Structure formats: structure tokens, C-alpha cells
Amino acid sequence: MKTFQHATVSSVTDAISILSKHGNNAKLIAGGTDLIGLLKSKATPHYPDVVVNIKPITGLDQIKQESGGLIIGALTRLSDIVDSEVIRDDFPILAEAAASVAMPQIRNVGTLGGNLAQETRCWYFRYPHSIGGRIMCKRKGEGACLAVKGDNRYHAIFGGKKCFAVCPSDMAVALAALDAEIQISGPKGERSVAVTGFYRPLGNVLETDEMITGIRVPRPARNNRQIFIKHRVRDAIDFATVSVGLVVSMDAETVADARVVLGAVAAGPYRATEAEAALVGRELDQAVIGKAAEASVAGAVPLSGNAYKIEIAKTLVRRALRI
16 A cells, blocks of 8 residues: 555544645545545545545434434444444335445444445456556446456446446445435535435546535335345355345326336446336236336346346346235
């Protein structure tokens, strides 16, 4: 690792001040489960001059109920989300997604904000600089996406253009299914962005002088079903090959509203709107479930090595709807 300055702050204002001064050359750290690995491999295009410790900021590690739902602070640990009685009772999809992340040791230090803002796991992007030299790609600012003609088993089947790397965040999938918004603070003040609008093909919408401070989660309709399902190679620790977040509101036996979100298939959580349309106004019989599963992958354009994700996605959607 290269040397860098380490600054500890106790307020959002102080953190933003340092980010504003250093731009791309400053990185925030809380749990550090993603950043430390990136620094060791020297994979990022901008190695930080200063790492800003935001753990001491008070108030950003709380889960607060409000009339319309929840506010979850960006520094809330994933293990706290798993253990929260409020979340388990009213937002179980969030507890399920958090529990699926890595292992207990990671969940005990990893934060919600960090999980949302973590860098892609694309092996071309993360290739260690010390093994044969850095591999450049579009995401690093130079060259084409190497996955297009290379090993693309775990890359995008939707929306791939400049970069086919997928969003690795499980929490993003669950939060998108709940229509959650990410609260962002910067020198110009605060703004909110829908989770589905937070991600871009080459990263996310955060400016270099902004940080995530919390997530606002609206309360779903009273009669609802929520589930998060994740397929991975090794159940214990791996990132998803495909995941599904589902929130369905019922009117007696009829679907009144639905959110079907796929993970690990695009640059961000992918909302399968055609699957949602296939569900609303219908009873959840086998025919409807089958149509929704097929519709969930409408428009998918797989690369040479990842067409299998289409079948996994359809299977997970069917399983989610049958529970």
C-alpha cells in the first residue's frame, strides 16, 4: 500500500470539507471492508492522499421510525439491520438481504452506506497492480470494457454499454424493491436520490465532495409480502450471481402493487417492470407466476458466458412469488 494521511472527523460538515479540498484524492472509511482491499491491490484509478474516518460521526448509526417509514443512518452496521426488531417485523426483506452479506465478521463492521457505495467486483477492474501491471479499462478511464470479449461469467445482461460490471450490493436490491431513497450531503446541501437512480454504468451519482448520510424507506402497504433471494456459488461468503428482491401488496387474493428487482445483472438494481405489470390485478396462480418470471428477463442481452443468469433469474422470481 502507498502512504496516505488519515483524518478522523466528528461531523458531516468536516468530512465534506476534506472531500471538497482533495476531490478524487480523498476516500471515506467506516467499516473499510471494501476500501482496504482496493488500496492493497492499487486497483482504483485515483489512489487517495487522505483517508477520512467517519465512524465517530454521531447520529448516522441509528434506525429511526417515522410516520411514513424508516430512516436508516449510513453508518448503521449490517448486523444491526439483521438484529433490528422493527426491521424484522415490518421490513423483513432488509433483514434477509443484510443477513446474506458475506459472514458475521464482515456484517459486524460493514455499514449500510458502504454496502451501497462499494466498488464493483469485476476482476478486470480489481486485478492487482502488483501482478503484471494494472489492467486498464473503461471504468478506470482508459480503454474498452474487457469483459465484452473476455471472461464475462458474472457480468451484466441488462444495460451494458461502456461497462458491463454489475452492482455487488445486496442491500441496494432490497431497498429498491421498497422504493427507498438515498440521502446525500455535500457542500451545496442535501439531496435525495432513488436507489434505482443512484447507480451509473461507470459508478454512481456521488460527486467527489458528497457522502451518503442515510436512507429513507417508505412503509409498504399493510397487506404485503416481502422476500430477498440470492443465488451464489458458495452459500457462505460469495457475492450474488443473481438475486431477487420482491415486494407485493395484496388486495385479498389479487396483487394490488408489485416491485420485482433483480440484482447482479446490471450496473444497479434492475427493476423488472414487465414482470410487475404481469402481476398487478391478477391472482398469484401458477400461470401468472410463470408469465411474471418470463417477463422479468425481457430485453436481456447476455454476453458470451453469462446467458445462464437468465434461467437463474426466472427461477428465483418463481420461487419468490410462491413463498
